[in-house]
Amino acid sequence: MSSKRFSIFTYGCQMNRYDTETITGHLEQEGYERSEDFERSDLILLNTCSIRDKAEQKVFSQLGRLSRLKKVNPALKIAVCGCFATREGEGIAKRQPAVDLIFGTQNISELPRLLGRMAKGRVVDVAPVEPDFTEVAPIQREGALSAWVSIARGCDNFCTFCVVPYTRGPEWSKPSALIVAEVEKAVAEGFKEVTLLGQNVNSYGRKTPGELSFGGLLRRLDRLEGLRRVRFMTSHPKDCDEDMVGAMSGGSKVCEHLHLPFQSGSDEVLRRMDRGYTAEEYLSKVGLFRQRVPGGVLTSDVIVGFPGETDRDFEETLGVLHQARFDSIFMFKYSPRPGTPAFSMKDQVPEEAQAERFEKALRLQRQVTEELHLALVGQVLEVMVEKPMEGAPAPACLGCPAASERRPAAPVGFTGRTRGNHRVQFLASGPAPRPGDLVDVRILRGGLHALGGVWPPDSAAMEESAP
Numbered sequence: 001m002s003s004k005r006f007s008i009f010t011y012g013c014q015m016n017r018y019d020t021e022t023i024t025g026h027l028e029q030e031g032y033e034r035s036e037d038f039e040r041s042d043l044i045l046l047n048t049c050s051i052r053d054k055a056e057q058k059v060f061s062q063l064g065r066l067s068r069l070k071k072v073n074p075a076l077k078i079a080v081c082g083c084f085a086t087r088e089g090e091g092i093a094k095r096q097p098a099v100d101l102i103f104g105t106q107n108i109s110e111l112p113r114l115l116g117r118m119a120k121g122r123v124v125d126v127a128p129v130e131p132d133f134t135e136v137a138p139i140q141r142e143g144a145l146s147a148w149v150s151i152a153r154g155c156d157n158f159c160t161f162c163v164v165p166y167t168r169g170p171e172w173s174k175p176s177a178l179i180v181a182e183v184e185k186a187v188a189e190g191f192k193e194v195t196l197l198g199q200n201v202n203s204y205g206r207k208t209p210g211e212l213s214f215g216g217l218l219r220r221l222d223r224l225e226g227l228r229r230v231r232f233m234t235s236h237p238k239d240c241d242e243d244m245v246g247a248m249s250g251g252s253k254v255c256e257h258l259h260l261p262f263q264s265g266s267d268e269v270l271r272r273m274d275r276g277y278t279a280e281e282y283l284s285k286v287g288l289f290r291q292r293v294p295g296g297v298l299t300s301d302v303i304v305g306f307p308g309e310t311d312r313d314f315e316e317t318l319g320v321l322h323q324a325r326f327d328s329i330f331m332f333k334y335s336p337r338p339g340t341p342a343f344s345m346k347d348q349v350p351e352e353a354q355a356e357r358f359e360k361a362l363r364l365q366r367q368v369t370e371e372l373h374l375a376l377v378g379q380v381l382e383v384m385v386e387k388p389m390e391g392a393p394a395p396a397c398l399g400c401p402a403a404s405e406r407r408p409a410a411p412v413g414f415t416g417r418t419r420g421n422h423r424v425q426f427l428a429s430g431p432a433p434r435p436g437d438l439v440d441v442r443i444l445r446g447g448l449h450a451l452g453g454v455w456p457p458d459s460a461a462m463e464e465s466a467p
């Protein structure tokens with residue numbers, strides 16, 4: 001077995017991080033060993049993102065550094081993959097000749113073959129191939145509690161600002177039997193929670209006759225033994241329906257958190273984005289979720305400063321923030337992406353106006369988030385324990401007589417997440433909970449970024465020192 005080492009840098013979204021896990025699985029099957037010490041690696045990969053301009057600039061700065069490393073170690077191989085590699089292909093090699101391998105998001109399953117070709121000279125292969133959905137891909141997962149499981153590849157929506165349909169190709173749903181097998185494998189490896197990934201996760205199965213619907217898939221996973229929680233992202237408003245929210249309301253493992261990007265509150269901007277819904281239709285989906293999943297947590301994505309967005313359009317976006325009352329949002333200033341229709345749209349919004357709108361929307365959202373989090377004070381919420389808080393003794397120390405002598409009844413801090421995906425820091429008394437345990441935490445503080453509480457919920461004595 002070869003003892004070659006590889007390092008991988010990942011940029012961008014969860015889907016890219018999942019791809020990194022799959023690439024790692026393939027490379028380990030080929031005899032490579034993952035290393036964090038990239039200066040001593042035989043192969044360095046950059047798994048790139050194309051969603052924002054900054055991410056692309058970072059790739060070229062990193063390639064500049066790696067090309068200097070290659071001068072010292074000419075045997076070093078450099079590979080670039082991910083969305084940016086798919087879009088630019090040969091262009092990356094022209095700008096940075098030190099690169100040995102460029103492959104696309106739709107060529108990951110071909111990696112073993114590409115490595116063989118790379119031994120003979122530079123390889124650029126970004127031509128899409130149909131996904132191999134015959135068996136569970138080799139995946140070397142990061143973390144120990146929560147596993148990502150991709151349920152679909154690509155996207156058919158072609159929102160006018162987005163590069164994904166060009167870099168990840170058309171939508172393909174992975175067969176549900178394969179998804180279940182992948183989740184079962186993750187559970188057997190000790191994972192307690194899965195997050196189903198897809199660019200448009202809730203259109204799952206629509207193009208495949210006889211396949212489960214997205215709601216059907218959620219219900220199927222809800223019955224899976226050993227699994228504690230199911231999450232998913234990202235959902236498209238047009239595919240948010242009764243079937244899906246019904247599965248969220250009736251499940252014990254499917255968490256009551258819906259991330260539903262709205263992007264703009266202006267019908268005119270939504271039309272130019274080609275999002276396929278109006279603000280009113282979006283808000284009716286919010287109403288459906290609120291009605292069917294009481295207490296559910298709603299989060300969203302917003303773009304400010306899309307080409308042609310007027311002050312009035314922006315006010316309509318603020319109106320949706322007021323009405324929908326999201327628990328939190330990811331907000332972006334519009335960034336023009338070459339190759340998308342919005343790139344060449346007239347009336348690009350100047351940077352200063354974008355920044356001003358961004359700040360205004362952020363202020364409003366912060367206020368809403370704080371109000372919602374304060375309203376959770378006094379409630380008892382189910383938390384999945386992740387790890388001891390920094391500075392707290394490790395749970396293992398609690399069993400040690402010396403430790404208990406020093407801190408006989410001292411509470412210990414832990415972090416975890418609620419079903420609604422709130423980060424919680426809590427003090428625990430009694431036997432320390434373990435990562436993956438589900439515990440009922442009484443919420444005593446509602447901060448902007450995290451909640452604070454105690455476990456067990458009746459630990460009155462600890463209230464003063466709760467995080």
Ligand code: SF4
Binds near residue numbers: 164
């Ligand atoms: S649905 Fe999402 S991934 Fe698909 S084109 Fe629109 S923004 Fe991009």
